[in-house]
Amino acid sequence: MEFSCKDFKVGKCEGEKVVHGETMPLVLQPPEPSKKDLESLLLALRNNKEWFDQMVIKNSAVLLRGFDVTKAEDFNDIVEAFDWDDIRYVGPAPRTHVYKRVWTANEGPLSEFIYYHHEMVLIKEYPKKVILFCEVPPPEGGQTPFVPSFRVTEQMLEEFPEVVEEIEEKGLKYTFTALSKNDTSSMRGRGWEDTFGTSDRAEAERRAKALGMVLEWLPNSGVKAILGPRSLTKVFEGRKGRRMWFNTVVGMHGKEISSAIMADGSEIPEKVVKRCEEIIEEESIQFKWEKGDVLFLDNLAVLHGRRPSLAPRKVLVATCK
Known part of the structure; x- marks a missing residue:
């Protein structure tokens, strides 16, 4: 057009x-x-x-x-x-x-x-x-860089076709933890009460379930959220059939308060995650x-x-x- x-x-x-x-x-x-x-x-x-x-x-x-x-x-x-x-x-x-x-x-x-x-x-x-x-x-500083997602999928399929298709077939499982109250000293510091708009645990669990996640309560009044299985890529209508790299594997893999693994519990190879990080930066x-x-x-x-x-x-x- x-x-x-x-x-x-x-x-x-x-x-x-x-x-x-x-x-x-x-x-x-x-x-x-x-x-x-x-x-x-x-x-x-x-x-x-x-x-x-x-x-x-x-x-x-x-x-x-x-x-x-x-x-x-x-x-x-x-x-x-x-x-x-x-x-x-x-x-x-x-x-x-x-x-x-x-x-x-x-x-x-x-x-x-x-x-x-x-x-x-x-x-x-x-x-x-x-x-x-x-x-x-x-x-x-302070730029808001962005990346055409389909280019990441193209590159990853070129370099790691078997791993990409294995993850796609098994799906992804993510976890992240949140405290009860907000912590603005962290860029991932939003508390679960603010996230779910309630301080009632049962209501938070209901709202989490509607969003596709399960909550595990921690002894420090925080919560661990478990999500999955989720797909690695998605194809959306009207976008030329492109496979979008619609996941947060690099951002959550092996971090202190989050994780990203295959839904069957197997780890994603470190070198694959590292190379994906490089590709995302190159395409940004x-x-x-x-x-x-x-x-x-x-x-x-x-x-x-x-x-x-x-x-x-x-x-x-x-x-x-």
């Missing part, structure tokens, strides 16, 4: 890549300086909802840059310009509700690298779109924030992360079905 929309012009950004003929991210800017105000942007989005949705799927990432988007309320208006339903975040990252559909992104220490992942990949229902807004760009697009940027990611097609950063850095997020 060729670009054709009078309400936007195509720009460029540092670090963009052309992957199989698709520019990632597709940068959309005001068609002229007089159209950079928020009202003009909202009108353009409402008038081109279907086209914009197709651009996000086609290019896997679309960046709105150069518009007057300054605060959470503006960002929420952009999210609500579409007919995408909200989906509540479930996961280990500490987050704070800001306004309507807007939350802070992971509030863990800025010095930490948040590893590449598909949002809520372990949960039965995950968002189709992750939308991010840069209110305060970091003075150094190192997206660098500018103030007012709004980045739409197709969560079914790209992994994303966060580079270590100097303060201040303020990126807000909304997740959509």
